[in-house]
Structures are given as structure tokens and as C-alpha cells.
Amino acid sequence: MNFIAQVVWIFPKFDTIYLFYIFLMGVAAFIYVKVMNYLQNKQTSVVNHWVEFQRYAVARKCNQVELNILHSFYDHLNEDEREIYLLPENRNKLKNALYRYFLKSNANTTEKEVDLFDKLFRSGVEFKKEILSLNELTVGEVAALEADGREELTYVMQKTTDELLLSMKGLSKDLLVPGKEVKLYVFRPSSGGYLLEGKVVRTNESGMIFHFNGKIERKGESHLMLTDRLSITVSPWPPPDEKKQVLELDKNKLLLTEENIDKQLEVLKRIAKDQKENNEKRFDIKETPRPFITLSERLSDRGILFTFPVEISPEIWKQQDLWEVSFGFDNGPMFHIRAKMMPTKQKSDLYLLRYVDADETVRKTLYEEIRKRGGIREVLS
Numbered sequence: 001m002n003f004i005a006q007v008v009w010i011f012p013k014f015d016t017i018y019l020f021y022i023f024l025m026g027v028a029a030f031i032y033v034k035v036m037n038y039l040q041n042k043q044t045s046v047v048n049h050w051v052e053f054q055r056y057a058v059a060r061k062c063n064q065v066e067l068n069i070l071h072s073f074y075d076h077l078n079e080d081e082r083e084i085y086l087l088p089e090n091r092n093k094l095k096n097a098l099y100r101y102f103l104k105s106n107a108n109t110t111e112k113e114v115d116l117f118d119k120l121f122r123s124g125v126e127f128k129k130e131i132l133s134l135n136e137l138t139v140g141e142v143a144a145l146e147a148d149g150r151e152e153l154t155y156v157m158q159k160t161t162d163e164l165l166l167s168m169k170g171l172s173k174d175l176l177v178p179g180k181e182v183k184l185y186v187f188r189p190s191s192g193g194y195l196l197e198g199k200v201v202r203t204n205e206s207g208m209i210f211h212f213n214g215k216i217e218r219k220g221e222s223h224l225m226l227t228d229r230l231s232i233t234v235s236p237w238p239p240p241d242e243k244k245q246v247l248e249l250d251k252n253k254l255l256l257t258e259e260n261i262d263k264q265l266e267v268l269k270r271i272a273k274d275q276k277e278n279n280e281k282r283f284d285i286k287e288t289p290r291p292f293i294t295l296s297e298r299l300s301d302r303g304i305l306f307t308f309p310v311e312i313s314p315e316i317w318k319q320q321d322l323w324e325v326s327f328g329f330d331n332g333p334m335f336h337i338r339a340k341m342m343p344t345k346q347k348s349d350l351y352l353l354r355y356v357d358a359d360e361t362v363r364k365t366l367y368e369e370i371r372k373r374g375g376i377r378e379v380l381s
Helices: 002-006 017-059 062-076 079-085 088-104 110-121 258-274 314-318 360-372
Strands: 142-147 149-159 163-166 181-188 190-202 210-217 224-226 231-237 294-301 303-306 323-328 332-341 351-355
Touching: 002 314, 017 062, 017 079, 017 149, 062 088, 079 088, 088 149, 088 190, 110 142, 110 149, 110 163, 110 181, 110 190, 110 314, 231 303, 258 294
Parallel strands: none
Antiparallel strands: 142 149, 142 181, 149 163, 163 210, 181 190, 190 210, 224 294, 231 294, 231 323, 294 303, 303 351, 323 332, 332 351
């Protein structure tokens, strides 16, 4: 105890320099939190811009291949460019950046690039216009010059009734020979691709002059349909497993115990009560989806319009997700395609089977069969 009593306790002296250190630590922590919040918000903002732009592209009828092209372009941009170009007010900057990207990239076909430009940047009024002459083309429109089996990207700088001044940037010199026969590919989402025939008249520092000879050829994503009625077989898919059997007891051999009898009486009482209250719809048995044969009203390379036969309830479309439709042409191939079924808005008795698994080969074969039989422009509504 004497030893402890003799110990002298010395407390450290508090220097004002410690206040300065505490202040610096607080400032550093504050700056760190602010910077991390800024970076997180910036990343979230860029992601949100991409999501919004993706929605815009889907609304403009861009397919999955075109969305993949746009995402490759997006990955090519730095963070600042991503934030700037994907904003709705910067569509023109985005258009110019995308054009420069396509000039440097060989990853996509030129026609696909033209299609993508037209879907993204064409106004709503022009979206549905067909191309009947140069009057339907616009200054600034992106197109593809085709010759010698090659396609190269360009755009319209000026136009007259029969001539276009096209940008030479990125074009090969052997395509710029005066008198050379060339074709100009342009695209409209509602009616597909067009090839305008003509020739190179002359070139100068501003660009090359394309003289249009008046001939227009359809090409690309146009869709045709047959209005002739065709027999089609529609079946639920996947088909029910016939080998699968439900194990049930023979109802005639059930033991009539007192408990069972009481339960059955309760059920009968409830049924009688509901029938008395005109609630018979509760006892309607839903029809099971089953195969049926009917006639097509319109048949295209993307889907089929049809009506249900009288013995089949139209309500079965709600009970089955996928169907397989089978049909064939006289002296032509048979088709077996999976599809989704849905009612149309035009008439209540018309239903649509929209193909979901027809690959490009099947679609092209079907398109050719329809074209050979005098197919007309598709209308599936």
C-alpha cells in the first residue's frame, strides 16, 4: 500500500496541435464520403441512362441484334461520353458518335447499320413513309452505297429531284469512279429496305453526286401475307404426355362411411344454395386445351390470323402459353412452328398466332412461298 501511495500519476499534456489533427481527420472523412457518394451516383446515373436509352430503342422497334450492336457501342464509350450521349436531349450528338463508330468498325453489316440509324433517329411522321422517289429521302439520312458486292456507309448531304450529294468520308476510291453503276440502300421500319439504282456522276471536295435512274427495288425487312385461306392444325405445346396416367380410386368402390356421407350432404347443400341464387357459373368446367383444325384468315412470315371452329371455346388461349401450328403449301414444304396465341384488337372473333421460334432460314423459306403465291403487304391487326 505504501508503494502505491508513493506512485506519482502524470497525465499527458493536451497540445493544441491535436485539435488540428482531429480537424484534418474530419475533413478527410467528409471528403471521402462525398467522393464515394459522387462516384456511386454517377455510376447509377450512367446505368439509368442506358436503361432509358434501351427502352427508347425497343420502342423504336429495334430487335435484339440491334440492341447488342448498341451495347457494343456503349461499351466503347468512356464514362463522360456515356453520360452525355445517352441523354434524350443529345440525340444528334449520339447520332454523330454512332456514325463515327460504324465508320471505324467492321463488326456489323452496313445494311444493318443503316436499318439501326433509321429506327433510332427518324421522326414519327417519316417513320411510316414508303420510298417512291427521292422526295422521301431527307438531308442527313444515313444510307449504304452498294457496288461490286460491297456496301459502305454514307449519308445524304444535299438532294434534288433526281440527284443526291453523298458524303465521301469512309468510301473507297474505286467506288467513286464517274459513270460507275451503283445502288443506294435506305430503310424504313414500316416497309423494309429499298435499293435505289443509279450511277456516280462526278466527285468533288464536298462529296460525290449520285444520279437516280428512277428504279427502286424492295429489299430487307418487308413482310408479306397471304389472304387465301389455308388449312392449319393448332396443338398445345409441349404435347401432353399420354403415358402419364393419373392414379385414382374407383369411385364406385368408396366406402360410404358416416363421415363421407355427411361431407357429401354438405357439398350438395352448398350446390343447391348457389343454384338457387343463380350462381351456376361457379360450376362451369373450363375446356382443356386440345388440338384443332381451322382455316387461316391471313398468313404471313411472322404470324397467322384465324378464327376458332365452333366446337372449340376461344377461352382456351388463356390456359395455354405456347402452341404448335402446322401447315403446308401445294407442291411446297410443311411448316411446324411454335407460337403464342392472343386476341386481336380489330375483331373479337379473330385471334393471332405469333411465331416465337422460327429462325431466319424458316422465315426466309416461308417468305418465298408467300411471295411466289402473290403475297401482299402484311397487316396482322
